[in-house]
Amino acid sequence: MKKIFVAGASGFTGREIAAHLAGHPEFSVVAGLHTTPLSxxxxxxxxxxxxxxQDASTLEAPLKGVDTVVFCAAGSRAVSVNGAQALLTAARNQGVRRFIYLGCTSYYGLTGGTVHEAAPPKHDDHTIEAREKAEVESLCRAAAGSSMSVVILRAAQVLSHGGISSWGKVLTQRLRARKWGRIGIAGEGTANILDIRDLAAAVEAAILRDEAAGKTYNVNGPEQITWNAFFDKYNQAMEFPYTRDMKMEMIGFRVLGAGPLKAVSDTIPLFRSKAREALLGAPSFYELDLYRLKAVYPTEAITRDLGWTPSVPLHKSIADAATWARNNKTAWMSL
Structure with a gap:
């Protein structure tokens, strides 16, 4: 029986990972919790x-007897970077055999084309979150040694049938408010969508297979489509009215007005609600870069080494995510 510690088990990704691993007959799963309770x-x-x-003195006791740590935690830098460093140290001190870090394909920045694991990070293109994930990857490699191996899984954009990410929440709000849809040439980039069930299966393989030690793998879904096509399919699955064709000049106007509008909402509480609603239609510059980026993250390496392949079809992933969202409107309707 392998004892698996999931750090961040109450979060969007962590709870699905923990639930999947708990179904394995050879795993005993320990959910590391700070304040948010489990379902x-x-x-x-x-x-x-x-x-x-954020308190290193609390980390070693939960890791006693643990075989593998799965790091799914996210949040401020104190959690995502400094917390990862502290947990890596505690894991080595407690004789943990393997440390699995859930990174993301944003590590590659705006690198286009077919992007394999050896491609370098492009920090100039990153959001703060992506830069921090690249930093944690470096910390993981530095902590690895003969007693503890590290596995890094760079996940594509995750969809879940049992929850909604902050990205998914905003997208759903935008489509419902009719402030989003197909965005012309700006949405012809590649949507790399990964079902949470496939990501959980990849984590399981990384725990069980010795070949994973010291490796970094892309983890992607079975099918890539354009972002415009994804927006259309998700909009249909949510049973919203027909998908709008957004005019680029309108999107540009919203982007330019987003800064002043946010400043007003931050300083005048009376306008906060209406400002937030208006800001739904204003994508960030990073989003615009992402939605026109034509890049694919192949998974030949993880298939070769660990025998993992994505098994959830894209249409099912979209349908299941939308079904959950329709049945749990309170999770995403509030601005």
Whole structure:
């Protein structure tokens, strides 16, 4: 029986990973929790351990007897970077065999084309979150040694049938408010969509297979389409009215007005609600770069080494994510 510690088990990704691993007959899953409790259903399948990534003194006790740590935590730099460093140190001190870090394909920045794992990061193109993930990858490699191997999984854009990410929440709000749709040439980039069930299966393979030690893998879905096509399919699955064709000049106007509008909303509470609604239609510059980026992240390496391949068809992933969103409107409707 392998004891698996999931750091960040109450978050969007962590809870699905923990639930999947808890179904394996050879795993005993420990959910590391700080403040957010687990759902009642998941709490029945795992044991829990209090810990705080911002307090190193709380980290070693939950790792006693642990075979593998899966790091899914996200948040401020104190959590995502400094917390990762502290947990890596605690894991080595407690004799953990393997440390699995869930990174993301934003590591590659705006590198286009077919992007393999050996491609370097492009920090000038990154959001703060992506830069921090690249930094944590470096910390992971530095912590690896003969006693503890590290595996890095760079995940594509994740869709879940049991929750909604901050990105998914904003997209759903935009489509419902009719402030988003097909965005012309700006949306003809490649949508690399990964179902959470496939990501969880990749984590399982990284735990079980010795070949994973010291490796970095892209983890992507079985099919890539344009972002325009994805917006259209998700809009249909949500059963919203027909997908709008957005005029680029209108999007540009919203982008230019986003800064002043946000400043007003921050300083005049009376306008905050209406400003947030208006800002829904104003994508960030990073989003615009992403939605026109033509890049694919192949998964030949993880298939060759670990025997993993994505198994959830894109249409099912979209349909299941939309079904959950329709049935849980309180999770995404509030601005």
């Amino acid at each position: 009642e259903d998941l709490a029945k399948k795992v044991t829990t351990a209090p810990f705080n990534l």
